[in-house]
Amino acid sequence: xxxxxxxxxxxxxxxxxxxxxxxxxxxxxxxxxxxxxxxxxxxxxxxxxxxxxxxxxxxxxxxxxxxxxxxxxxxxxxxxxxxxxxxxxxxxxxxxxxxxxxxxxxxxxxxxxxxxxxxxxxxxxxxxxxxxxxxxxxxxxxxxxxxxxxxxxxxxxxxxxxxxxxxxxxxxxxxxxxxxxxxxx
Amino acid sequence: xxxxxxxxxxxxxxxxxxxxxxxxxxxxxxxxxxxxxxxxxxxxxxxxxxxxxxxxxxxxxxxxxxxxxxxxxxxxxxxxxxxxxxxxxxxxxxxxxxxxxxxxxxxxxxxxxxxxxxxxxxxxxxxxxxxxxxxxx
Numbered sequence: 141x142x143x144x145x146x147x148x149x150x151x152x153x154x155x156x157x158x159x160x161x162x163x164x165x166x167x168x169x170x171x172x173x174x175x176x177x178x179x180x181x182x183x184x185x186x187x188x189x190x191x192x193x194x195x196x197x198x199x200x201x202x203x204x205x206x207x208x209x210x211x212x213x214x215x216x217x218x219x220x221x222x223x224x225x226x227x228x229x230x231x232x233x234x235x236x237x238x239x240x241x242x243x244x245x246x247x248x249x250x251x252x253x254x255x256x257x258x259x260x261x262x263x264x265x266x267x268x269x270x271x272x273x274x275x276x277x278x279x280x281x282x283x284x285x286x287x288x289x290x291x292x293x294x295x296x297x298x299x300x301x302x303x304x305x306x307x308x309x310x311x312x313x314x315x316x317x318x319x320x321x322x323x324x325x
Numbered sequence: 326x327x328x329x330x331x332x333x334x335x336x337x338x339x340x341x342x343x344x345x346x347x348x349x350x351x352x353x354x355x356x357x358x359x360x361x362x363x364x365x366x367x368x369x370x371x372x373x374x375x376x377x378x379x380x381x382x383x384x385x386x387x388x389x390x391x392x393x394x395x396x397x398x399x400x401x402x403x404x405x406x407x408x409x410x411x412x413x414x415x416x417x418x419x420x421x422x423x424x425x426x427x428x429x430x431x432x433x434x435x436x437x438x439x440x441x442x443x444x445x446x447x448x449x450x451x452x453x454x455x456x457x458x459x460x461x462x
Contacts (some may be wrong), residue, residue, distance in 0.1 A: 270445065306455045307410065
């Protein structure tokens with residue numbers, strides 16, 4: 141149990157992610173999480189706004205079930221398997237984050253400044269909302285997210301996925317290196 | 326009952342991503358700053374083993390649990406969509422410090438503020454389908 145309650149190293153997590161992809165193929169499905177955003181929009185009646193969402197979301201019941209599993213998995217991991225909630229990020233990362241105005245970097249699982257609803261500012265809410273918009277829009281435009289493109293697509297040696305993942309990093313690096321200093325300080 | 330296996334797979338995936346800290350905002354920031362090998366090790370080893378597993382499925386002609394052929398449906402491709410969509414996604418990934426899988430897992434962890442991100446992501450999804458005919462693909 142000692143091993144489970146510690147943070148899992150990359151060489152344990154990576155292969156277990158591949159195993160999940162393999163299991164999904166064995167179950168007859170292709171792992172891809174952002175499609176659930178479409179299904180939930182359709183479920184909540186987005187068909188009234190945009191015709192596309194008149195799709196039959198019940199066909200994606202398997203993926204919605206997987207999504208509910210993710211929620212349960214997060215609950216189990218946080219409440220029963222993670223006694224120590226700190227994240228051992230590098231000293232340089234902590235220093236960089238302090239400079240951007242993040243106190244106590246790494247002492248919690250998520251930064252309180254952005255994710256504690258009691259501390260969050262209007263600016264923080266706008267940041268999270270815009271971030272979500274970009275992720276949702278970008279995932280559909282690119283045809284998938286980290287799971288569908290970076291894990292499954294690359295495993296299948298698909299060129300569109302490689303291009304999408306290069307895009308993910310161009311966007312991510314631009315945000316972190318050039319836009320963060322403008323937003324936070 | 327056929328759905329139970331997907332629930333279990335989701336729970337497993339949620340625990341793996343939680344316990345490896347791959348869904349911590351801090352780890353994503355650290356990754357884009359190139360200050361740790363952790364995230365690159367996770368994605369890299371997942372892809373390397375993934376390539377091997379896909380080859381094993383193809384060469385052994387493995388069948389699904391229901392005895393059907395395993396279908397490898399390719400992703401949509403286009404001159405612009407993968408790169409432009411990818412960049413937009415990446416900007417959001419770094420800003421939220423999370424991608425869609427982690428949204429749901431973090432919700433389960435009790436991070437209430439992730440609902441704001443999730444709401445934004447659903448709006449983004451609707452927006453895409455509302456304007457997609459005007460976008461270059």
